[in-house]
Amino acid sequence: MRIPLTLSARPALLLSLLLGACAGGPPQRSSVNPNDPSLRRGEALVRHGAGSDALSPVAPAPAVQDLGAQAGFGRAWTASSVRASVYLFNTYQEARVAEDWLKAHVPEGLRGAGTVNGDLLVWATADATDEAGRAILENLIGSFAGEE
Numbered sequence: 001m002r003i004p005l006t007l008s009a010r011p012a013l014l015l016s017l018l019l020g021a022c023a024g025g026p027p028q029r030s031s032v033n034p035n036d037p038s039l040r041r042g043e044a045l046v047r048h049g050a051g052s053d054a055l056s057p058v059a060p061a062p063a064v065q066d067l068g069a070q071a072g073f074g075r076a077w078t079a080s081s082v083r084a085s086v087y088l089f090n091t092y093q094e095a096r097v098a099e100d101w102l103k104a105h106v107p108e109g110l111r112g113a114g115t116v117n118g119d120l121l122v123w124a125t126a127d128a129t130d131e132a133g134r135a136i137l138e139n140l141i142g143s144f145a146g147e148e
Contacts, residue, residue, distance in 0.1 A: 036071065038088050041118075049136075049141075056078055060072040080136060082137065084122060084140060086121070088120060090119065095116040095121040
């Protein structure tokens with residue numbers, strides 16, 4: 001048997017439902033399609049930042065699940081030590097937290113750079129002694145930061 005809500009109970013129920021929905025933050029992406037518009041945008045930004053350099057697909061490093069991202073992909077430059085990973089997050093803030101963590105944990109012997117663009121985080125590394133790699137990192141980060 002369904003109990004009808006009185007008029008005075010409806011606003012309270014509505015308020016509690018709204019508060020419960022807001023407390024959990026934005027809705028989580030259920031599953032991310034590889035053709036997700038954000039991932040396609042990330043791929044275009046990587047290609048723009050790479051210029052005419054040849055790239056090959058690699059697994060993102062660190063792994064997508066290790067950063068709490070929804071999805072991601074990686075690319076490696078064939079003529080240098082540069083390796084880039086693009087991660088898709090639910091929110092800009094989640095991406096910023098992951099970027100801060102990555103910047104604080106650059107492996108020894110590597111140079112790391114990253115930036116956030118909307119719900120995307122790009123993280124790239126190069127050997128610390130690779131000067132050509134340093135220039136590639138700057139171009140890539142500039143592409144994601146809108147400095148085309």
